[in-house]
Amino acid sequence: MVQDSTIEEINVVMQEAWQAFHQYRQQSLSQRSIFIRTIALELEALGDELLRVASAETNLPEARLRNERNRTIFQLSSYADACEQGSWLEARIDTAIPDRNPPRVDIRKMMIPLGPVVVFGASNFPFAYSTAGGDTASAFAAGCTVVVKAHPAHAQTSDLVAGAIFKAADICKMPKGIFAHVHGTGHEVGRALVTHPYTKAVGFTGSYTGGKALFEWGNQRKEPIPVFAEMGSVNPVFLLPEKLQQSAEDLARMVVGSVTLGVGQFCTNPGLIIAMEGEPLQRFLQILALEVKNVNPGTMLHPGIAKGYTEKRASALSQRDVDTIAVSSAGASPNQGVPTIASASAQAFLNNPVLHEEVFGPYSIVIRCKDIKEMIEVARHTEGQLTCSVMATDNDLLANADLVEALKNICGRFIVNNVPTGVEVCLSMHHGGPYPATTDSRFTSVGADAIKRFARPICLQNWSDILLPDELKNENPFGIWRTVNNELTKDAIK
């Protein structure tokens, strides 16, 4: 059993993170990248033992955890590549025009790190969104030091991964305090971390309640700080008429697969399915029901999550005008999540905010619309989402431009004919979205643009070339992309 960190310990940790920041921020992009890649190597070197510990703590199968570790290693190495490649620095140079009246002086700008970043790991991704996950990798790439609060549901896994980071820091001769790992089961530790004066930004993945609390603590400080909280969503899937007519059965199988994947424990789990009434929807529902009955309940991440699912599901199913379409026919053991599909009319959905809430687990509700007008109404009255999906032919999309525009307005990722689960790690990914999906729709927590959450521009006016950071020197020694006098170029400045 791990012990909660004390306030005194947190003060020491933040003091060290602050001191280390002043050294680490001066390290080159290449030094930062080597450090991040070394973390990836050390994470791999933890071998199967890490998977066993994580599986015991989270009830996730080892095969899934092996994939997640691979993804985490890929994430670390792709953020290291992006860090070194330097586009995220947004280097901009406007050279002097001495003969202008008044003369223009030389002005150059690039990104620098914010300061120590506090990272809160997610229960459902013990590797990819936890100790050495995307938040940590992007903060290190930006030049920030990192303090991770381990998720109490996988504290030992987090200790092992933290060990890999400490080892990498040691190998790369990083300053003491570049990384710290603390434990806390209650709110006190989190609050002390977020409100500490040396904390300059926060990364979080988890529940709305948790993210909202951190966001408010961050804003209420004497010096407010950016808190990026990814708080999940219901990820609506819209079934458009021509596509539904053509492929009701295939769509039903696809949706059930996505709803029940990993016992439904993904931020991108499709919790809302919207379609128009009619014979194609009947076919869809029939297969949906058959398929759901055949999916076995699965053990959830921890008893708190299982209890939350059972209660939220019961509450949703007991709402007026909600029908239960299908429930897994296998018996469920304690702490298991039972795959469940409900249904309600668009009017019931529009009139009842409870039906808009995320039920974290293998649950989804089908909303039946009378016509496209009602479907657009549903889209317009749905809160901010990480993703919206449409199952549609090109004809469907061309014929329903109003729906498409309404959906663009509420989501961070807009998917055609794919399910929302499965978040590719690449530069074009956006894992974010309008509130309440996240606390700031302008940032992502997946893909190398995630680095930008933890960096800010600094403008250097009238500096001698010799004193400028290498990234902004005339000769462009690292050959990075820079905007020079409004033109993107890798060229040196003559």
Added chain:
Amino acid sequence: MVQDSTIEEINVVMQEAWQAFHQYRQQSLSQRSIFIRTIALELEALGDELLRVASAETNLPEARLRNERNRTIFQLSSYADACEQGSWLEARIDTAIPDRNPPRVDIRKMMIPLGPVVVFGASNFPFAYSTAGGDTASAFAAGCTVVVKAHPAHAQTSDLVAGAIFKAADICKMPKGIFAHVHGTGHEVGRALVTHPYTKAVGFTGSYTGGKALFEWGNQRKEPIPVFAEMGSVNPVFLLPEKLQQSAEDLARMVVGSVTLGVGQFCTNPGLIIAMEGEPLQRFLQILALEVKNVNPGTMLHPGIAKGYTEKRASALSQRDVDTIAVSSAGASPNQGVPTIASASAQAFLNNPVLHEEVFGPYSIVIRCKDIKEMIEVARHTEGQLTCSVMATDNDLLANADLVEALKNICGRFIVNNVPTGVEVCLSMHHGGPYPATTDSRFTSVGADAIKRFARPICLQNWSDILLPDELKNENPFGIWRTVNNELTKDAIK
């Protein structure tokens, strides 16, 4: 006398801004740019009458206002250029890899507008940071509709400029509601605008008290929204030893010019001058005192600003261990700001938070340090700033790397051997800085990067080329820069 808008009027205005948003966001970059350039033309067409009205309302000389209008026109046209050029869209494309296991689908990302933006004009820049100023221009470039609350101190000027925007909207056949102009003397109108559910972002330039209030209203909404408030700063100027030894007299003249420019009514006014004790500082202070005595008091923007200056100045001068070095020797009429220089020891500064506060007007305090260690202490204990300046030889900077690093950490713009007043409008400019200079150090309110405050990414997964926005289509019809499979290119995708 203009009338305050009522809550009912604000509801109508926001409703129209929301409806217009859904049309305007679909307009092409080129349509948006033409609209912004038309505003510039209409602003120019207001002729000298606008300058006369503005001068009567603000007490600013017509010559200064003529320059400011030119700057505003340049700002509009340069943001229009940036809008059209499209780099701010941060277009990213990762093409499908069907034979990967699992296959990768096509994923593309670009910026889209947040929604209606509420803009609060600044009293000290009736054109450049007001009705058709940088916030309005960047919001229109992003594809947002705009509601401006006129600054009550130049309501008629604001009405005239709003007229130019309405005319441009008319000429360009923009949707009704793309722009609105409301008046409010108290807090009620501002609060109603910021807390309205259809408001999706706020831009503000002004006082700390005002900016902080908007920031809190924005955060406390059911759906929090980004509030970018630029709240001014004291803009410390550090005089390093070798430079001070060489150029004490020239530096003194330069500093006085900057402190008293425009009756000191700039966010970038240097309110804090830090130097080491000794003979060079004596020479500097001697010239500083002579020069300040020769600068006449000037009429301030409005009686409230003049009253604030008189009170803040009196409070600063009455602090323990603060000496008055020099005061303008000319008599002052009511509502004039009297140029004043004070002085205090580093220890007095470190122990008294009042000396850290902005005194908005032609006032500055010289902080005397015993040694470089004390100077670094002062740097480390200074709050977030829009700018820091160092007057220094290259030797000074090379010998004082710790001071340089400490300053990088607290400011948005770091200037060598220039005064902070005078903010160039160019892409490399950063007009922002750590709190309390602004509410979010990651964004700027000057330069085309200001557009990014009002835009967010959307990721389009698995879309047919024909349905993608033109900016993301394979053929790249507008020839914008895009990152395709991690490489920046303007090429079409084969």
